[in-house]
Amino acid sequence: MLYNISLSPKPFTTKITKAFFSTTPTATATLLLKQCRSILQAKLVHQHILVRGLTHSVTDLIAAYVACNAPSQALSVLQRLVPPCSSTVFWWNVLIRSAVRSGLLEDVLCLYGRMQRLGWKPDHYTYPFVFKACGELHSFRRGASVHAAVCVNGFESNVFVCNAVVAMYGRCGASGEARKVFDEMLERGIGDVVSWNSIMAVYAQSGDSKNAIEMFDWMTGDFHVRPDAVSLVNVLPSCASLGEPKWGMQIHGYAIKAGLFEDVFVGNAVIDMYAKCGMMDEANNVFDGMKDKDVVSWNAMVTGYSQIGRFENAIGLFENMREEKIELNVVTWSAVIAGYAQRGHGYQALDVFRQMKTCGSEPNVVTLVSLLSGCASAGALIHGRETHGYAIKWILNLDGNDPGNDIMLINGLIDMYTKCKSAKVARMMFDSLAAETKNVVTWTVMIGGYAQHGEANEALELFYQMLRQHCSLKPNGFTISCALMACARLGALRSGKQIHAYVLRNQYDSMKLFVGNCLIDMYSKSGDVDAARVVFDNLQHRNDVSWTSLMTGYGMHGRGEEALQVFDEMRRVGLVPDAVTFLVVLYACSHSGMIDEGMTYFNGMCKDSGVVPGPEHYACMADLLGRAGRLDDALNLIKTMPMEPTPIVWVALLSACRIHGNVELGEYAADQLTELDSENDGSYTLLSNIYANAKRWKDVARIRLLMKHTGIKKRPGCSWVQGKKGTTTFFVGDRTHPQSDKIYDILADLIKRIKDMGYVPETSFALHDVDDEEKGDLLFEHSEKLALAYAILTTPPGAPIRITKNLRVCGDCHTAMNYISMIIEHEIILRDSSRFHHFKKGSCSCRGYW
């Protein structure tokens, strides 16, 4: 609080100054004050005035202190003056203005209060400054009370004051109040072009593009007010955010006609408008035609190209800027870094960052945050850490940092660490933050990080914690999407439904499509595809993701016919299938044994829809043919691939070999995988199982040794049971559950009973070379069997049992569950990594296609 310091100069005692001032009269004091260039000089003269009692010089004294940038000294003089005193309000205004300019907003309000307590009335100069401060402080309460004072003191007919009121309400997020004041101005006939600009800015900043444009339309139409450059620059961003260029083009034309286009600000705003509408050719025309370009013009072009994915053009322009020696600023660098980051090229982003530092440009928060997102998408932990270090240095070197910047950086860091598989580090950062520091994004990146990282349980727990602890911090659409993603992973139908209810109770209008699609995905993957259908049918707007999510749901449930119906419907409404859509269609066929249909779609996708099959599509076909036992056809198809087969293709063939016990082809596929340096733990397990099935124990041992040597560990199988109180997790051979003994007892009893019914353990699904008896035991410790026993223990009779497994369900478990479903009072709904298995009285919905 610079302005509260009340300083009286201490007596000055050097001989020289005494000698210098001893003969100076009042007039000389005034003259000297005008020449003061430092606080020290002003203080000397001040001292002299006090000693000599030259009271007439006080206004000059205040002026001198203001000129020497010593507002607190000026204030201390000012405060001793008593009204009426000519020109004093002027000096209060000068001080208030300097406080506004230095960003000392609270001081502005203090000065405003103090001047009134000392008996001065603010005037039409004072109020705009005070409103500016209220606006920047986003303090509606204080702004409104000053507005009331304006009305009481009869300033509501002053156009400057009223314009400031409009802007203040806008900054406080009260566009309705702003509009009221604006309308009153129009009624009084005192509105000017600045008033129109102000109300347009209010709407533009609150994201109300329609109203912003409507105001522009009225202004130029019914009211015949000539817009100036500011009007255009205010309204153009709103045209862009409508996503269609109709209004923007009109205003572009208007700017040319009105001769406002020479203004570099207008040109830049037009470029930006076209760029945001994705019309880079138009933007380029404007850019080429501009006489004066500045760095903003270039940057708008660079980011425009970068954001529509024409990154080569963006980089080209960037190179041009360097050639033409345009001074690159921090925005330019950040935009290029962000461009690389968005395309997942984290390493190039880092490289540009290094160049930036060599060029002597200082990075800011935006640069660092962009860089972090690049590291995140590249999974580059080491570079992420380097950036972390830089961020710490950067924060420490900063004075007067905006706290909003800190949290931005921290959010970026948390996101980077979760995406670089360091969820623990991320969580430590998250936990070390004070509750009031965290914002919605902080929670969302942490929840989303867990959800995507396979720790979906943690994600849901954190989400519920957020709901419980932070009534003031509401989850936004992103948060909801992340939480639903976690439910989808776990197959947590109950939690998913709760979140669905939460969505219905709270308004998530702006995010309807995203949240809706996540709900479809959640219901599909949690075993209730019919609920997914209801959500789908109730969506007002659907996009390709909505359709494919629903198809995935039908596909996972083996309801291939319905999936294909959805596909037809999707094309009927005019949506064009893309690579992902076809992948989903092919999987639906594969899971339902619709081999001919799958072949037809695969063969026609390029011809009919122009989608060239990629390795994923070939992998899916290998899966489809392989499951059906047509292993040679699968191999032949792989051989016709126009590109090198990727690991997933060989894995598909290998798993088909596992199902059909083809050792020779399996070895071939495994060899191909080794050649590709693929570190797929699943492929070793598959090959080992193939050998075990053929009773080639030496080879089983060899694989086991190989895995040991290369340090590849089998990803532990893991199953989740959905219960009333949430999710319970079981790993292979898990004995950590408090009711573990009971669980194993139940399981042993079940196995005994189904053995009597004819169940024979399929020991080839056990990984190790041990005698048959023991292998049986290992099989019984598979996580899905433990989960089933626990579910039987805790589920009320008649209620369905829902289990989700992280890997594919093992063949033995599948058989066992089929038997078990005959002797228990529950249906078993098991979801594994690829599809649903709905066991009901001894039969499974997958009909052998799994």
Next chain:
DNA sequence: ATAGGGTTAG
């Protein structure tokens, strides 16, 4: 008054 940044779906 114009340009850049962190979180979401198949």
